[in-house]
Amino acid sequence: MELEEHAYDVVVIGAGGAGLRAAIAAHEAGARTAVVCKSLLGKAHTVMAEGGIAAAMGNLYPEDNWRVHFRDTMRGGKMLNHWRMAQLHAQEAPDRVRELEDWGALFDRTDAGLISQRDFGGHRYARLAHVGDRTGLELIRTLQQRTVALGIDVFMECTVTRLLTDDVGIVGAFGYWRESGRFVAWQAPSVVLATGGIGKAYKVTSNSWEYTGDGHSLALQAGASLVNMEFVQFHPTGMVWPPSVRGLLVTESVRGDGGILKNSAGNRFMFDYIPDFFRKETAETEEEADRWYTDKKNNRRPPELLPRDEVARAINSEVKAGRGTDHGGVWLDIASRRSPEYIRKRLPSMYHQFKELADVDITKEAMEIGPTCHYVMGGVEVEPDSQAAKVTGLFAAGEVAGGMHGSNRLGGNSLSDLLVFGRRAGVAAAENARNRAGRVRLADDALTSAARAALAPFEREGGENPYTVQHDLQQTMHDLVGIIRTEAEMKGALERIAELKERVANLSVDGHRQYNPGWHLALDLPHMLLVSECIARAALERQESRGGHTRDDFPTADPEWGKTNLICSRGPGGDVGVRRQPLPQMPSDLAEIFEETA
Incomplete structure (x- = not known):
């Protein structure tokens, strides 16, 4: 068998935000590090994250802080989040954003010269650091530039088909070059999974072709467990016409910057779907909602900015009730709310996307949108501080890891999740590699079986x-x-x-x-x-x-x-089993946050 072999301390599978941040952290911790990605460097699906990076920096609202961000994240996830992950995320996100800026990211600015922050559904304050509606692209550009500058090896257009293990844990990975089909193996005591989501299992999805659930599957087959896989987020706003772009994401920034949802009768229907859980902080009249955009501190948020699961269900209900558009969606209208100049400045990608792909000028017309499979909250069960899976030497960060978002992810939390836990996974992977240095090897029979x-x-x-x-x-x-x-x-x-x-x-x-x-x-x-x-x-x-x-x-x-998580694992015969597991108990000092911000 013709086989190309390499040896590293840490191999990162995936070159999106989580993978590149993990690779940078592992390299800076002294580990010989490689990144393996299915497509070209810089083409990861993270580039499609448009709205911003959620971080309680307090640049627009000084009263914003990690405690409020923690509360919003837990409530958005319906309290099923792992409290420790939500805590670390809220506390460390501001530093990760400032770090990106230090590395060259060009964020939009406030009049005072600070990083600008915009509103998103489920967040109490405007806290999404952004670059127009191309934030994910800037994040990847910045991390890619630093990865290359540090000299980290990158295996592009290369797919991993199997994780290799011994009696102790991870010893490496096996895959192939997509262009030639030649096999390649990496010997490494630490592997970080940063493979993203599972959207290509669904007919209508905003996800790119890479999102085949391979990271989830590789972890499961290596002996790890998955947590809460039932929670799949359907983003409320994907393009529904023309068919060639059905499901393509329409950023939540459209609603954060003033867009409203209407059914086929022209009614602003979201007022009919405000859940009791959010009623105290959600506007219940059009006048009250519209006033919020000019007096945000003293008025309740528009119902279009409820968490994504609530908005997606409302749209689905309108369509099922016969109040949808001709193509099975609803209307998202910002043209009647904002000037053409404002729209083109704040939402350049959306303007271009609809103009080029659907022949719709969003400065003059409403967008036809509907729910699209967007994100999986479930993923590899990991230890919060290190992102370590149940298999020694295996780590996971980003969408492939479970626990952080509970039953529903708030918009903007994905990019800060990538940065916070990508870094933590990289640091922990480097430490594990030091502890297992010289103790791993690739067995010939395992390589032959994989081939x-x-x-x-x-x-x-x-x-x-x-x-x-x-x-x-x-x-x-x-x-x-x-x-x-x-x-x-x-x-x-x-x-x-x-x-x-x-x-x-x-x-x-x-x-x-x-x-x-x-x-x-x-x-x-x-x-x-x-x-x-x-x-x-x-x-x-x-x-x-x-x-x-x-x-x-x-x-x-x-x-x-x-109070219950569901854990999926794979039996000896390959069958999938599901068991119940109690939710980790939140410490009393964190539980008090929900009382002080009631």
Whole structure:
């Protein structure tokens, strides 16, 4: 077997915000570090995060602080967040933003010259540091520049298919070059997963092609566990027309800067969907909501800025009630609220996106939008301070890690999550590598097994087409494990997934190993199926509605379920099991925050 081998202290899988920040931290801690990414450096899905980085810097509202940010994050996640992760995130986010600025990030400024901060749903104060509506792009540009300047090795257009372990823990990873199909292995005592999400398991998604759930699956197969996989966030505003861009994200900044939601009758419907949990701080009349934009300190927030799960469910309800647009969405209108100059300055990417892709001038017309699969709150179960998984030497940060966001992520918290926990994962991975230096090696039989599994689709003739199986999986998840769920539908989904497993075992691809998209998909499909099964089983088990998980047959939140996490693990035979685990107990000094900010 022809195999290219490398040895490092830390291998980071994924070159988005979490992966690059982890690599920088590991390198600065003295570890020989490599980054492996599916696409070109700088093309990670983080570039699509448009609105901003949530951090309680107090640049617009001096009364903002980490305690208020912590409270907002916990309440947005319906109190199912791991309290320690939410605490660390709120406390450290401002320093991570200032660090980016020190490294060259060019943030928008206030009149006083401070980093500007904008409003987003679920945040009490305007706290999103931003660069127009291209914040993710600037974040990646800055981290990429620093990664290159530090001389960190980057393996671009390279896919990891298996994590390698021994009796103690991680010893490395196995993968292939996407262009040539040649195999490559990395010997390393520490691996950081920063692979992002699972959106390509769904038919309508804002996620890029890389988001196949491979990090979740790799961790599960290596012996780690996943937490709360039932919580999938459907961003309320994705493009619904034309079909070629259905699901493409429309940033929450549109609503943060004054955009309102209307149904097909022209009614501003969000006033009908304010939950009791948020009623005290949400405007209940149009006059009160409109006044908020000019007098933000003394007025309640518009209902368009409720947390994403609330807005997505409201839009879904309007469409189901027959009050949607011709293409199955609703209208998002900023043209009647802001001047063309304001829109083009504050939302340049949105203006360009709709103009070029949908022939819609958002300075003159409303946008046709609807919910799109956007983010998974569930992920690898990690120790909050170090991001260490249950397998020695394995770490996870960013969207692939679970616990931080509870049952629903607030907008803007993803980018600060990447920075805070990417850094922590990198530091801890370097420390683990020092402790296990010289104790890991790659076993020949493990490498041979990984290569044999990767080549299997070429050795079958007349098998299933990978694209057909992917289409059927996406349709299954869209129809049966989508934004509104029922027991019967999820049981049906699990039956279909079982059938799809048999079909995946019979996949065949034509051609050769040189850049072969069909082969790449054939290797991604087992990951997507495993993650889809975890989502469906956990969603079936959780008999309540909370955050990104809505059960039509259990429409309210249950206090007992509010104390419970669901843990997915893989048995010896490969079967997915789900067990209940008590939520970590919050210390009394943090619990007091909810009283002082009531």
